[in-house]
Amino acid sequence: xxxxxxxxxxxxxVRDLHxxxxxxxxxxxxxxxxxxxxxxxxxxxRLALVxxxxxxxxxxxxxxxxxxxxxxxxxxGSVHFEGQDLTQLxxxxxxxxxxxxxxxxxxxxxxxxxxxxxxxxQLLQCILSHRNISRAEARLVALxxxxxxxxxxxxxxxxxxPHQLSAGQLQRATIAMALALEPALIIADEPTSALDVTMQAxxxxxxxxxxxxxxxxxxxxxxxxxLVAHASDRCLIMYAGQIVEQxxxxxxxxxxxHPYTQSLIRALPQMSEPGQSxxxxxxxxxxxxxxxxxxxxxxxCEHAYAACWNQPPARTVTLEREVSCHLVNPATAPTPAESxx
Amino acid sequence: MNNVASVLSxxxxxxxxxxxxxxxxxxxxGLISPDETRxxxxxxxxxxxxxxxxxxxxxxxxxxxxxxxxxxxxxxxxVLVTSLLVVLVVIPLGLFTAIAxxxxxxxxxxxxxxxxxxxxxFLTGSIMVYFFAVELNxxxxxxxxxxxxxxxxxxxxLTVSGWQHIMLPAATLSLALLPxxxxxxxxxxxxxxQSNPVRLAQAMGITPWRIWLFYGLxxxxxxxxxxxxxQFGTLMAYTIVAESLFQWPGAxxxxxxxxxxxxxxxxxxHLILVAIMFLSVSAIADLAYGLFNPPLAAWRRQ
Amino acid sequence: xxxAKYHGHHIWRRFRRQQLxxxxxxxxxxxxxxxxxxxxxxTALLAPWLSPFDPSVLQQQNIMDAELPPAWHEQxxxxxxxxxxxxxxDLLSSLLHGIRTSLWVGFWAVLLQLTLGTVLGLCAGxxxxxxxxxxxxxxxxxLTFSSLMLAILVLAITRAAMxxxxxxxxxxxxxxxxxxxADWPQYARTLRASxxxxxxxxxxxxxxxxxxxSRHIMVMQILPNTLSPLLVxxxxxxxxxxxxxxALSFLGIGMPYGNPSLGGMMGSGFEYMLSGLWWIxxxxxxxxxxxxxxxxxxxxxxxxxxxxKNIGPQQ
Ligand SMILES: Nc1ncnc2c1ncn2[C@@H]1O[C@H](COP(=O)(O)OP(=O)(O)OP(=O)(O)O)[C@@H](O)[C@H]1O
Ligand code: SF4
Ligand SMILES: [Mg+2]
Numbered sequence: 001x002x003x004x005x006x007x008x009x010x011x012x013x014v015r016d017l018h019x020x021x022x023x024x025x026x027x028x029x030x031x032x033x034x035x036x037x038x039x040x041x042x043x044x045x046r047l048a049l050v051x052x053x054x055x056x057x058x059x060x061x062x063x064x065x066x067x068x069x070x071x072x073x074x075x076x077g078s079v080h081f082e083g084q085d086l087t088q089l090x091x092x093x094x095x096x097x098x099x100x101x102x103x104x105x106x107x108x109x110x111x112x113x114x115x116x117x118x119x120x121x122q123l124l125q126c127i128l129s130h131r132n133i134s135r136a137e138a139r140l141v142a143l144x145x146x147x148x149x150x151x152x153x154x155x156x157x158x159x160x161x162p163h164q165l166s167a168g169q170l171q172r173a174t175i176a177m178a179l180a181l182e183p184a185l186i187i188a189d190e191p192t193s194a195l196d197v198t199m200q201a202x203x204x205x206x207x208x209x210x211x212x213x214x215x216x217x218x219x220x221x222x223x224x225x226x227l228v229a230h231a232s233d234r235c236l237i238m239y240a241g242q243i244v245e246q247x248x249x250x251x252x253x254x255x256x257x258h259p260y261t262q263s264l265i266r267a268l269p270q271m272s273e274p275g276q277s278x279x280x281x282x283x284x285x286x287x288x289x290x291x292x293x294x295x296x297x298x299x300x301c302e303h304a305y306a307a308c309w310n311q312p313p314a315r316t317v318t319l320e321r322e323v324s325c326h327l328v329n330p331a332t333a334p335t336p337a338e339s340x341x
Numbered sequence: 342m343n344n345v346a347s348v349l350s351x352x353x354x355x356x357x358x359x360x361x362x363x364x365x366x367x368x369x370x371g372l373i374s375p376d377e378t379r380x381x382x383x384x385x386x387x388x389x390x391x392x393x394x395x396x397x398x399x400x401x402x403x404x405x406x407x408x409x410x411x412x413x414x415x416x417x418x419x420v421l422v423t424s425l426l427v428v429l430v431v432i433p434l435g436l437f438t439a440i441a442x443x444x445x446x447x448x449x450x451x452x453x454x455x456x457x458x459x460x461x462x463f464l465t466g467s468i469m470v471y472f473f474a475v476e477l478n479x480x481x482x483x484x485x486x487x488x489x490x491x492x493x494x495x496x497x498x499l500t501v502s503g504w505q506h507i508m509l510p511a512a513t514l515s516l517a518l519l520p521x522x523x524x525x526x527x528x529x530x531x532x533x534x535q536s537n538p539v540r541l542a543q544a545m546g547i548t549p550w551r552i553w554l555f556y557g558l559x560x561x562x563x564x565x566x567x568x569x570x571x572q573f574g575t576l577m578a579y580t581i582v583a584e585s586l587f588q589w590p591g592a593x594x595x596x597x598x599x600x601x602x603x604x605x606x607x608x609x610x611h612l613i614l615v616a617i618m619f620l621s622v623s624a625i626a627d628l629a630y631g632l633f634n635p636p637l638a639a640w641r642r643q
Numbered sequence: 644x645x646x647a648k649y650h651g652h653h654i655w656r657r658f659r660r661q662q663l664x665x666x667x668x669x670x671x672x673x674x675x676x677x678x679x680x681x682x683x684x685x686t687a688l689l690a691p692w693l694s695p696f697d698p699s700v701l702q703q704q705n706i707m708d709a710e711l712p713p714a715w716h717e718q719x720x721x722x723x724x725x726x727x728x729x730x731x732x733d734l735l736s737s738l739l740h741g742i743r744t745s746l747w748v749g750f751w752a753v754l755l756q757l758t759l760g761t762v763l764g765l766c767a768g769x770x771x772x773x774x775x776x777x778x779x780x781x782x783x784x785x786l787t788f789s790s791l792m793l794a795i796l797v798l799a800i801t802r803a804a805m806x807x808x809x810x811x812x813x814x815x816x817x818x819x820x821x822x823x824x825a826d827w828p829q830y831a832r833t834l835r836a837s838x839x840x841x842x843x844x845x846x847x848x849x850x851x852x853x854x855x856x857s858r859h860i861m862v863m864q865i866l867p868n869t870l871s872p873l874l875v876x877x878x879x880x881x882x883x884x885x886x887x888x889x890a891l892s893f894l895g896i897g898m899p900y901g902n903p904s905l906g907g908m909m910g911s912g913f914e915y916m917l918s919g920l921w922w923i924x925x926x927x928x929x930x931x932x933x934x935x936x937x938x939x940x941x942x943x944x945x946x947x948x949x950x951x952k953n954i955g956p957q958q
Contacts, residue, residue: 062544065544067540067544094546096546098543098544098545098546099545099546099547103545104541104544104545106537106540106541106544108537111538112537112540112541113538113541114538114542114555114559114560115538115635116560116562116634116635117559121555125542125547125555126542126545126546126547128551129545129547129548130546161635163635174541369804372800372803372804373803373804455936455939455940456932456936459932459939460932461886461889461893461906461928461931461935462890463889463893463906463909463910463913464931464932467909467912467913467924467925468928470913470916470917471916471921471925474917475916475917475918475919475921570787571787572789573787573789574787574788574791574793575789575791575792577789577792578789578795578890581795581894582890582893582894585894586913596799599803600799600802600803600896601803601895603803603804603806604803608803612796615796623787
């Protein structure tokens with residue numbers, strides 16, 4: 001639906017984002033780890049961000065809310081959210097956005113909640129930081145949100161400490177916290193990878209349903225394409241700090257155009273015949289500093305040819321798809337002779 | 342059930358330790374005053390100790406227990422005021438030096454605290470006496486001033502003169518402990534601020550003062566309690582030094598008097614009382630630790 | 644034998660790689676404090692030759708010279724640079740001898756601690772089981788009880804038992820013995836941890852299979868790993884021991900009266916301070932702080948400099 005909607009429904013627009021880490025060695029240059037990330041997110045849309053470990057997914061999430069490590073820096077690019085460029089805001093203004101307009105859910109609820117405060121205390125800290133209401137009112141809000149995420153017996157659970165709850169319940173609680181101030185966007189960074197498998201689908205469907213019912217947009221980060229396949233409207237595929245392909249999730253899975261996306265799909269468990277071993281993408285993702293003037297995927301790509309090693313692919317935009325691969329770009333597509341293996 | 346068992350095992354260990362210390366103190370009694378043990382064998386001595394009789398001082402001709410109980414309020418009040426001073430100073434300074442580590446004032450506070458670690462308690466005491474008592478003539482240098490009885494407790498904290506007298510010794514003692522706790526609190530705060538819960542709190546836009554208070558300070562409480570427990574022996578030693586420096590009529594002074602007079606019974610009674618004090622403090626520290634540590638407290642309760 | 648030789652070489656390489664000298668030159672505070680420490684040590688060692696008077700010679704006490712302020716003071720006497728004490732002894736001479744005493748006690752006590760801690764730590768780590776539990780339990784207890792408190796109790800009781808006169812014949816040695824035996828847990832913990840880390844490595848099992856004495860190899864492997872932390876702990880402990888010695892002497896249960904020590908000088912100078920003669924107690928106090936501060940700063944710097952994380956270029 002996204003591309004047909006009018007610009008006024010645009011919620012988040014990331015443009016040409018470059019993020020680097022300050023090198024510990026002064027003689028070494030600072031190398032970009034996010035290398036020109038651009039995408040848009042409409043109000044109420046569910047967007048998935050998929051890529052393997054180290055691709056820069058978490059870094060992208062923290063750059064959106066400007067919560068980077070002290071050693072990381074946004075070198076270039078902008079993050080427009082509800083009409084303001086978040087990269088230009090003061091820390092005070094940012095605090096009006098964080099939590100209130102953008103809720104955040106991190107990976108491991110066991111380590112992300114404060115072990116020394118009860119759930120109630122943590123939820124209250126969050127609500128009272130943003131809303132000028134009494135503790136009693138804030139408690140009602142917290143209780144309401146805990147009910148929404150289906151925590152059983154919320155009145156008693158609220159008064160417990162994190163170690164007294166299961167990982168699934170804790171993740172529900174952090175989702176409740178993220179929803180507590182009725183934000184326009186929730187960023188969930190691998191919200192289920194610390195949970196056991198039976199819990200995963202449940203949490204994902206809870207998250208997507210809550211977002212849908214409350215009209216909240218969702219940026220769902222995962223390294224597992226199958227997990228987000230049914231939980232997203234559109235999908236970004238990230239590799240080595242770049243978005244290599246984006247489009248509607250369904251069509252992207254049915255008709256992947258970038259070789260990396262294709263191998264991700266081949267690696268899905270559903271794709272392999274019974275008894276056959278799972279497909280694994282050979283090789284390793286390169287480190288940012290190893291990348292020269294080439295396609296970042298070239299060392300692992302089955303279709304790589306001369307052009308791939310000589311220049312990075314440009315973005316090819318079609319009606320509903322964006323792909324960064326020489327193969328797809330008519331200007332650089334291989335001649336028939338080159339495409340012969 | 343578990344709870345009862347752990348309390349019980351703790352009591353049994355404590356009793357064993359006290360009996361062990363009592364044996365040592367019998368030996369010490371024999372070393373210092375051989376005639377005292379001539380008509381008293383170890384079993385009789387232990388029996389006396391268990392029944393709460395710690396013998397009679399050779400010098401004062403008074404029950405040792407009573408002697409110590411008379412001076413204990415002085416020591417207790419000194420330690421209490423010292424701890425309050427430390428807490429009142431360490432928390433704001435620790436927060437400030439962690440919030441603004443690059444600030445000029447914060448840097449100088451940390452530099453001074455480094456020097457403070459190298460300052461012996463008797464030197465700070467001497468310097469304070471020289472300035473506040475000798476040069477400025479503001480504060481008295483010995484004794485604890487007028488005391489008021491509360492039941493059998495002689496308190497110096499209810500009179501102006503009592504407060505004047507406690508100022509210098511308490512300030513001296515707290516200056517000796519401050520640098521250590523300040524450096525610990527600052528390091529803990531800086532570490533907590535890098536932790537996952539704080540990152541989530543920041544991502545949820547929680548107000549900085551709430552983060553410092555409910556995440557930073559709250560999560561630094563446990564290491565501070567552990568440290569306080571670990572420093573109890575040092576505090577006891579420093580209290581002895583400070584009490585002799587300021588002639589504070591407390592248990593430390595009484596102990597040094599007993600040593601100087603070779604008062605065997607009084608010295609050996611002190612040994613047992615030190616052991617009891619030590620065991621109670623470690624029990625209190627554990628209790629406080631459990632109180633401030635929800636996972637541990639819950640585990641205990643089960 | 645070969646293993647020993649190889650690892651001996653290895654230790655050196657590690658030390659050299661850390662380029663201590665270059666790092667020292669880069670750190671002003673550390674440089675200044677190590678220079679001060681060096682100066683103090685040298686003057687202390689040469690105290691018998693450098694000091695204008697010999698504090699132990701009673702004939703030199705002259706009541707006419709008592710309580711003289713430092714030489715720069717208008718009532719000062721140029722013979723006594725830092726003034727004299729209540730008995731007319733030259734403070735500078737006592738001070739130099741006092742620093743010598745402090746360093747002497749510090750050195751021997753730390754050597755004793757190091758030996759004891761190393762042995763206990765190695766045993767706890769290597770034998771494990773009840774040995775480990777016992778040693779660690781004792782270490783916890785010792786840490787909580789604090790070496791100073793233990794020393795106060797032991798020395799005070801010994802003094803009460805022996806009487807002041809006999810006690811002071813023995814007290815320097817007792818001091819070293821008690822302070823040396825009281826503060827071993829930190830060394831033991833460090834060694835135990837690195838033995839445990841080493842114990843399960845393959846080469847230990849391999850050596851055992853091949854019939855070599857794994858214990859020997861292990862020790863040779865562990866020592867280089869622990870050399871840096873042990874050095875840092877030992878340096879800090881020298882300051883700690885000196886501080887404890889001063890406190891004990893201040894209380895009158897440390898160094899004997901005739902034997903000048905910084906703590907003892909401050910103890911006897913305190914009364915004079917009450918009547919406004921500040922220098923008798925303060926001069927040794929300043930010397931003590933200078934000594935402790937320089938040792939602590941050098942130890943602080945050593946800790947950073949020897950930390951493997953900090954090897955390589957810095958930010
Ligand atoms: N402090 C840092 N200094 C230098 N590089 C860093 C630092 N933190 C992360 N990186 C680099 O940034 C890249 C992106 O890391 P990020 O955590 O965003 O990956 P991710 O896609 O979230 O992976 P995962 O699935 O493991 O969470 C990684 O390649 C990593 O090497
Ligand atoms: S540009 Fe070349 S190497 Fe890169 S993905 Fe496309 S075909 Fe493969
Ligand atoms: Mg991640």
